[in-house]
Amino acid sequence: MSTRLARGGRLIDRNHPLDFTFNGKRMRGFAGDTLAAALLANDQMLVGRSFKYHRPRGIVAAGAEEPNALVQLGTGGRSEPNQRTTTTELFAGLSAASQNHWPSLEFDVGAVNAAASRFLPAGFYYKTFLQPRLAWKHLFEPVIRRSAGLGRPPEEPDADRYEQAYAFCDLLVVGGGIAGLQAALSASASGQMVMLLEQTPHWGGRAPVDDVLIEGRPAADWVAATVASLEAAPNVTLRTRCMAAGVHDHGYVLAEERVADHTPGDGRPKKRLWRIRAGKVVTATGAIERPLPFAGNDIPGVMLASAVRDYLVNWAVSPGDRVVIVTNNDDAYRTAIAVHRAGLTVPAVLDARAEADGALPEEVRSLGIPVLTNRAVAKIKGGKRVTGVAVCAQAGEGAVLDEFACDAVAMSGGWSPVVHLWSHCGGKLIWDEAQSAFRPDPARPPITHDGSAMVAAAGSANGELLSADVLADAIRAVGGEGPAPRAQSPEEAPTEPVWIMPQGATPALRSKMWLDYQNDVKVSDVQLAAREGYESVEHTKRYTTLGMATDQGKLSNINGLAVLAGSLNAPIPAVGTTTFRPPYTPVTFGALVGEARGEIFQPLRRTPMHDWHEAHGAYWEPVGLWRRPYCYSRPGESHGDAVAREVTNARTKLGLLDASTLGKILVKGPDAGRFLDMIYTNVMSSLPVGRCRYGLMCNENGFLMDDGVVVRLSEDSWLCHTTSGGADRIHAHMEDWLQCEWWDWQVYTANLTEQFAQVAIVGPNARKLLEKLGGMDVSKEALPFMHWADGTIAGVPARVFRISFSGELSYEVAVPAGQGLAFWQACLEAGTEFGVLPYGTEALHVMRAEKGFIMIGDETDGTVIPQDLNLGWAISKKKADFIGKRGMERTFLASPDRWKLVGLETLDGSVLPDGAIAPAPGSNANGQRNTQGRVTSTYWSPTLKKGIAMGLVHRGPERMGEVIEFPKIWGGVVQARIVDPVFYDKAGEKQDV
């Protein structure tokens, strides 16, 4: 059993016990524990089930590479799936639950998958996708969905808050082991701005666990002293609990800081995403120990040798009373020493190598521990927990020579440098024969904006495993000066590659050798993939799902590709690795989202009258990032009824519209008229001062992109109104042409959209209202239709435009935004006697459709030219050039054989479905039904008491009176007659009074 030792534990505080629960069971740990350490201390080795076969899964590692020990952490608004127990810090009240089992962890029905494992081989998913089709849908998928899968997604909104932060440095050092600390120290001496990140809460990495001596004293002393001097340096920033997730272009690094993961509810952000811009990056990310592929290597109690050492030394946790060590290298002997030192038993060290006579093996022998060379694990005995090891010759096929009873097995297949960050932006790797590992190729680093190397690897991440070499490499990586601190650690003999144990293992044994614990990929699966023709490691990965689990193959990738290489009889470097992609370990969505949630999810744009609308029943319609009232519903009133009421009121009495969102761009300069003649299809230079003109804007293709009323303010200045939400785009469009094409023209623009609140005062009583408010002569004589004037209304500086988008007598009044609400309220108050009511965007739409006015985005879709909308009158024939002129001349646009704007009137008076397409006889070359038109705008007209619509119909204007059919959504057709799109006041008399 695993248990807490009476003494030791460099990271725990025995004076601070912490209570927590696992699957509802109360347990106790200490401050400084990881959840994994605390679970082991409570003899909870079994922590989950594997993805496919529901095999029992125990804790394998002690860090970020852990593939098995994932739990559902917390409840309600703090529920998180797939949290690694090995990186989760224990806190009082923590509640964790195991995942992927039913009905319980101890007794799992899905484990029957394991019995059926020969039916779930490599490529299972692909094979069942292919055939039989129905079997996948009705048989495989429902079963797999119920039995596979890891944690549950949270069901409540996240109770925590998150944020992001930007940081800048000359040098970013990733990893706070002795390599990272030394690199930061050396770089800081040269005055660079240095940032140092460590993913765990502790500095020093493995060195303090591995008995390293630096300058003759325990590594922990050197670590403490180095951290202290770095903390004192003004040019160094240090952060623990901060995981560098990815290295991106031009020195951009994303890192996730676990600010309050371990102190939930204390008001601090749970996590913080750092967006770091570094001149250079040093990856001192260490190395990860590889498992050994032997039969039963997934049984709980089989752990990485380094993890066993970590649990003993850091947390005083014994994984078992009797620990068998299996290795192909010297480093694992440190674990034998640590186990022995803790007062526990090492029945034997099984070394696959022919010889083991370095300093560490000799020390182990001197402790009386049997060291058996040329030996391997034939199989692990046990089910939910290791009970023993059957031993065989590494050179053989697995004939059992001996057996040892034990309750834990510590395995070591050698070390792989963590090359993820080096690789993210294209850093290349070389195969290191001596270490049997890929390491960064210094000749082919990822490069940055100036073509220089962006990343340097240091220490174990660069393939250096001995402490003295690690420190020297760290100084080299930052171009530092001076000798490295003296580090002492025993010399180690080379690692001997072992990719299958024993070397000649039978198929039965190979089908029990796990490569990917979480996804249940075994040696036999990779070999099967190779036999089926999967030669590319990328294909094999996807076919077998090797390395596709949440750990992204940290333990499995190298072993997997070595097995693949073996099957293909190819050298490992020829097979290569799969692509390393960010993030290094999963980053929570909350951190990526940062502050952008709830009220500040996106920048909502508000007019000065926004709060008034809100308080008066506005039903909102998003228009770009603006919110505009669609209508103002009264209690018990449907939106449709509200719209009809608002339309009728504006047509018969007086309506008010908040038109502040309309774009308003000031264009000024000696060449402004000439410029606007290029921007608009019609002539604006000839517009007299004091007058307004409706204008169209096209892009170079000739397609209509925006419209609005242009106002001549003075000899050299114009005010251009754009559609709501179009102001920024049109302003940018103007600036683009001014800066990049006609840069010698003297024109300035200014986007004044938000300077003004604009109110449309609409209806037969509009003039009466303005006259009552007082301050300006707004009579027909003083201010005729399509004229404007400056003045003061109700004491507010105002610019009044006589323009109408409704067909009624109408004024649009622009006032400073800071007085917009006051002006709006003054209009409402003074308008009571004239029957004033505010109206929303839908009433606006209905009224403009009744008048046959087009709306950008309804009648246009980026493929419509003005001529299609019968707006040819607004296209100058005189101008030699304007934006879009050449585009319109293309034959297919100049052809009369196009869909053109018409009105549509249903024979039964109903409202046509929006977007409905009218079929035509026959079919096209693709066998699709021919079409002859579509509905672009469709409304119930409260004025005409029937459905009215506009649409684009093939040669429509030539077909007046013809009846065509549109399908209805729920079947059947509706007949509509092609008519003039102007349904109301065709002569335009009402607006010009």
Place this chain on the structure above:
Amino acid sequence: MLILECPCCGVKAEETELSPGHEAHLKRFGPGSSDEEFESYMFARKNPKGVHFERWRHSYGCGKWFLAARCTATLEVFGTYPAQTSEPPPDIVARIKARRPEWEGCK
């Protein structure tokens, strides 16, 4: 995420402060141009793996358009220069030639 120095205001802006604009140094063809000329202006865009000239706007900054020469494969930036330029400036061309001897020039 790229960093480009805006030649108009001097800010070393990151990509989120910029808006991309397509290929630089296009010649506009308007009324009177042939179908081929108009097609080349509107649609025929270079998409090289390697040296490329692009338009960028410092949209969250000074608002100015500028041009950038960079390698689309390695993201190395050879320089940025004002939009009011009809062809790449000689110093930038020289820098590209030094870094990419095999580069065939703008055409």
Place this chain on the structure above:
Amino acid sequence: MSEAVSALGNASFEGFATIRELGPVGMITLRAKHDLPALPKALKTVLTAELPERRRIISAGEVRVGWMSPDELLILLPYAEVADRVVALTEALGTAHALVADVSDARCLFAIEGEKAAQVLMKLCPVDMAALERGELRRTRAAQVPAAFWAEEGGLRLVAFRSVAAYVMGILTHSARPGSELFPA
């Protein structure tokens, strides 16, 4: 005649930094090439201010003149003085090619104050705050909207568009929440 109001009615928030919406504040956009001969004189006579260098903001009494782009200045001044100054600047520039516009109501202005004020913007702007120079006016984005900021006595000032004032207040208060300091003391 009604009084002009700022976008948020001078809302404020106390976090590890203090956030205050200011205003109404007068703002004038002046577009002209900075080498326009009439420009320095117009600034001098109308505002008693100098022409700022690239990306600088200079102060002359209550007036601030900020360099926004090679052909744009932002002038901050008391709200009540704007109308007169717009006229005066326009007259002083005479026939030279320039554009002067009142943008007081198109903007919002925030003060971010306290020793840790810079940490608030470190969470929102892709800008190296440690490298922000004295008198530097930095245009950038704050989370998802355009913004410009500079240091003033006691903290920072940030200008954004009026329609997103509530959003800007939201992101500033989120970032200034007590306990969320980037560098806890």
